[in-house]
Amino acid sequence: xxxxxxxxxxxxxxxxxxxxxxxxxxxxxxxxxxxxxxxxxxxxxxxxxxxxxxxxxxxxxxxxxxxxxxxxxxxxxxxxxxxxxxxxxxxxxxxxxxxxxxxxxxxxxxxxxxxxxxxxxxxxxxxxxxxxxxxxxxxxxxxxxxxxxxxxxxxxxxxxxxxxxxxxxxxxxxxxxxxxxxxxxxxxxxxxxxxxxxxxxxxxxxxxxxxxxxxxxxxxxxxxxxxxxxxxxxxxxxxxxxxxxxx
Numbered sequence: 001x002x003x004x005x006x007x008x009x010x011x012x013x014x015x016x017x018x019x020x021x022x023x024x025x026x027x028x029x030x031x032x033x034x035x036x037x038x039x040x041x042x043x044x045x046x047x048x049x050x051x052x053x054x055x056x057x058x059x060x061x062x063x064x065x066x067x068x069x070x071x072x073x074x075x076x077x078x079x080x081x082x083x084x085x086x087x088x089x090x091x092x093x094x095x096x097x098x099x100x101x102x103x104x105x106x107x108x109x110x111x112x113x114x115x116x117x118x119x120x121x122x123x124x125x126x127x128x129x130x131x132x133x134x135x136x137x138x139x140x141x142x143x144x145x146x147x148x149x150x151x152x153x154x155x156x157x158x159x160x161x162x163x164x165x166x167x168x169x170x171x172x173x174x175x176x177x178x179x180x181x182x183x184x185x186x187x188x189x190x191x192x193x194x195x196x197x198x199x200x201x202x203x204x205x206x207x208x209x210x211x212x213x214x215x216x217x218x219x220x221x222x223x224x225x226x227x228x229x230x231x232x233x234x235x236x237x238x239x240x241x242x243x244x245x246x247x
Contacts, residue, residue, distance in 0.1 A: 005093035006190055007159065010035045010059065013088050023058075023083040026051035028216040035216075037192065038207040039094075040185050044194040045201060045219075045226045046211030052194040053163050057105070058085035059192060060161045065103035069112045072101060076115045098190065100158030104149065106167040113137035113145065142168035150180050156187025166197035174199040198230045 011034045014024050023029070028051045044052040061067050066074040105112075117136065120127045129136060133152040137145040146168045154160060166174050174197055181191060181203060195201060201208055202221055210219045210226075221227055233240050 006039060006096040006098065007037045007059075007063070007091055007192070008039075008094050009037060009092040011090040011092060013090065015088065023051065023054050023085045024088075026054060027213050028055070028211050030215055032216065035209070036207070037190075038205075039190060041181070041191045041193070041203050041206035043201045043203075043206055043208045044192075044211060045196070045208060045224055047225075050211035050213070052211050054083055054085060056161060056163050056192060056194045058083065058089055059091070060103040060105075061086035062089055062091055063101075063103075063159065063161070065101070065161065067105075068108040069103045069105040070115070071103075074112070074115065076111070096188075098157055098159040098188070100155045100189075102149075102154060102158065102160050104146075104160070104162045104165055106146075106164040109137075109142075109146070143170065143173060147173060147176075150177060154180075154184055154189075156184050156189055158184065158189045160184070160189060160191050162191065162193045162195075164195060165193065166195055166200060171199060178203055196226065198224075198227050201226065 012029065012032055014029055044056060046052055057067060064072045066072075066076065068074075068076065113136070116128050116132070117138065120129055127134075131153050133148040135148070137148065140148060146165065150165075165177065169177065178200065185191070193200065201224065208219050208221065208224060209216050210224055212225075222231075
């Protein structure tokens with residue numbers, strides 16, 4: 001039985017014989033036996049291809065969520081593309097139990113919205129879309145549909161796993177998301193978020209894990225390459241543009 005208790009730690013059991021095969025050859029898995037998870041917010045940051053989404057997907061599947069997103073009640077499969085890393089991790093959990101949960105996977109949110117429409121087309125039972133504000137997610141912009149999820153579906157006292165939630169959100173909405181996160185955390189929620197947003201990772205008191213070619217390490221907000229890259233560009237954008245676009 002999959003527990004819905006607060007996630008405290010992820011333990012890795014990587015087969016030695018598979019160390020040269022994906023996903024076991026990802027840099028962050030080298031000599032990694034366990035990973036502490038913050039009781040409120042844990043962030044995964046780093047360059048593309050370092051394994052952030054692979055790990056967050058594995059945590060979600062190992063926690064009982066559908067690989068393409070949604071609550072634990074969703075069970076659809078548009079295209080099976082997730083790795084088998086979830087079979088090689090164990091989740092150590094506390095006694096506190098969450099009453100809500102959601103896995104947001106940005107790249108497959110369209111598939112989730114379609115599945116909701118398919119389920120709501122079947123006779124009987126309450127409409128699922130009413131939990132998302134009552135308006136079809138396909139009839140909203142990408143950003144508005146994401147915002148409908150945050151404003152209506154996430155209820156608090158929940159375990160929320162988010163893979164690049166900023167993908168459809170303006171900077172202003174990302175700031176508003178910080179406020180919504182803080183509200184949900186005040187209601188007993190726990191977040192694990194993979195992101196490229198320097199706004200989101202500013203949430204105070206969180207653990208920020210930076211993924212790189214050398215592995216995984218804890219970084220303070222302004223020590224992350226994510227923060228430094230944005231800050232350097234904004235501080236001297238003219239010189240950066242001249243360098244990047246030089247003949």
